[in-house]
Amino acid sequence: MHENMKIILEKIKEYDKIIIFRHFRPDGDAIGSTKGFATLLRNTYPEKKIYLQNNDFSQYLAFLGGEDELLPDEEYADALGIVLDTATQKRISNQKFSLCKELVKIDHHIPVESYATYEWVEEHRSSTCEMVAAFYEAFQDELKMSKEAATYIYTGMVTDSGRFRFREVSGETMRLAGLILDQGIDTENIYANLYLEDVESLRFESYVHRKMKISESGVVSMFVTKKMKKKFNLSNEDASACVSFMDSIKGSLIWIAFIEGDNGEIRVRLRSRFVTVSELAERYHGGGHACAAGATVYSKAEAKALLAEADALLREYKEKNEGWL
Ligand code: AMP
Numbered sequence: 052m053h054e055n056m057k058i059i060l061e062k063i064k065e066y067d068k069i070i071i072f073r074h075f076r077p078d079g080d081a082i083g084s085t086k087g088f089a090t091l092l093r094n095t096y097p098e099k100k101i102y103l104q105n106n107d108f109s110q111y112l113a114f115l116g117g118e119d120e121l122l123p124d125e126e127y128a129d130a131l132g133i134v135l136d137t138a139t140q141k142r143i144s145n146q147k148f149s150l151c152k153e154l155v156k157i158d159h160h161i162p163v164e165s166y167a168t169y170e171w172v173e174e175h176r177s178s179t180c181e182m183v184a185a186f187y188e189a190f191q192d193e194l195k196m197s198k199e200a201a202t203y204i205y206t207g208m209v210t211d212s213g214r215f216r217f218r219e220v221s222g223e224t225m226r227l228a229g230l231i232l233d234q235g236i237d238t239e240n241i242y243a244n245l246y247l248e249d250v251e252s253l254r255f256e257s258y259v260h261r262k263m264k265i266s267e268s269g270v271v272s273m274f275v276t277k278k279m280k281k282k283f284n285l286s287n288e289d290a291s292a293c294v295s296f297m298d299s300i301k302g303s304l305i306w307i308a309f310i311e312g313d314n315g316e317i318r319v320r321l322r323s324r325f326v327t328v329s330e331l332a333e334r335y336h337g338g339g340h341a342c343a344a345g346a347t348v349y350s351k352a353e354a355k356a357l358l359a360e361a362d363a364l365l366r367e368y369k370e371k372n373e374g375w376l
Contacts, residue, residue: 052189055171059133059155060190062169063092066131068100070122070151074137075107075144076288079245082112083207084135084157084179090200091187102130105144110288114244115203127151132167136179138338139164157182159219161329163338174340177219180207184227201234206241217342252292255283259296268366271297271306272358274351277313287312294320304375305365309354317354319346321361325375326368331360 063069071089073081085103092101103118124147132151137143138160148154156167159176176182183204187194208228212220215228232238248256263273275290283289287310294308304326310318319335321328321344329344335357337346348354369375 053171053173055169056186056189058169059157059171059186060193062131062153062155063096063133066099066129066152068102068126068130070102070104070127070130070132070148072132072134072137072143072145072148073105074142075105076291077105077107077109077112077144079112079210080178080180080207081136082109082115083203083205083210084183086115086118087180087183087200087203087207088133088135088157088186090197090203091183091194094195094197094200095193104147107144110286111292112206115206121145124150131155133157134167135183136160138162140166157186160340161338175219175221177215177217177221177224178208178211180204180211181224181227184208184231185223188227188230196231196234198234198236201231202236202241205231205236205238206245209241210245251284252289255285255289255293256296258283259293263297265300265303266358266362266365268362268369269300269303269305270358270361270365271300271303272309272361273297273307274309274311274354276311280311287318291318291320294322298322301376304368305361307358307361309348315349317348317350319348319354319357321346325372326365328361328364331357331364334360 071085073085089101089103105118127147127150130151131153132148133155134143134148135157138158154167156170158172159174159179161174162172187196259273263271265271273293280290290310297306305323305328308320321332323342327341329339329341332338332344332346335346335348337344339345348357
């Protein structure tokens with residue numbers, strides 16, 4: 052057991068008010084871990100005030116339900132803040148986290164920045180939800196799980212591990228997933244919510260397959276312009292999902308989506324198998340995991356420069372390594 056888990060439980064017991072935060076542009080793990088953790092704490096300590104305080108929303112994950120209305124600033128001062136799934140302060144959705152009396156961080160990203168008094172960071176974990184499940188397992192005598200909490204936690208475990216496919220998935224991941232599954236959750240419903248698409252996004256997918264570019268060494272990329280978003284009636288979230296349309300092409304070990312924003316910024320989503328792309332992302336105002344990272348560029352020229360670096364990275368990887376696919 053990580054040394055800070057016990058301290059975090061003690062801190063939770065100490066406070067009457069707990070405010071839970073996550074990163075902006077939430078994914079299944081950000082929503083799942085925060086809602087899962089909040090529900091676990093609400094089940095266990097009904098007398099405590101537990102709030103989810105975040106500023107943005109994911110349409111894709113709307114099936115998991117909403118969060119709490121924003122509290123006035125003065126409510127933060129006597130609260131314990133718990134930030135889940137967020138490596139750096141600037142990525143926290145609600146910047147009022149800093150008003151909390153004390154702060155806890157629970158995360159599985161590469162630890163680039165320390166910002167909380169009590170930190171439990173394990174980058175080998177496949178998801179923050181796996182850590183929430185591990186927290187429950189460690190303190191089962193104290194904590195009360197429920198079908199609702201398990202649904203949130205399982206959704207994050209499934210999505211952030213690429214459906215239990217990524218290299219971080221361990222025997223421990225599967226044992227913890229088993230523990231969560233044993234709560235009797237409706238996996239058919241979860242998967243239907245995760246997979247079903249409307250026809251428009253399916254059409255966008257085939258458009259991406261036609262328009263994506265493949266570099267000399269095999270980097271696949273797609274640049275989604277504002278015009279395309281309008282044509283296919285895509286939200287930024289829908290447009291950003293296109294990175295996963297390029298994930299299974301033989302020899303293309305790196306794939307990248309560029310999504311043009313409204314303010315001159317271009318969001319970059321980098322994905323890979325075998326090759327590490329997080330260092331490349333870090334050179335372009337970003338970061339993340341070895342094989343799933345994000346960055347921002349501010350012009351098409353900068354996007355081109357990033358692509359050229361990705362092409363060189365993949366060429367070098369292919370020259371020096373064998374057994375890749
Ligand atoms: P995304 O493509 O936005 O889903 O990001 C993939 C992973 O990289 C996620 O775990 C993010 O938390 C992380 N990430 C994305 N953008 C950044 C950034 N600008 N700085 C640090 N980490 C990032």
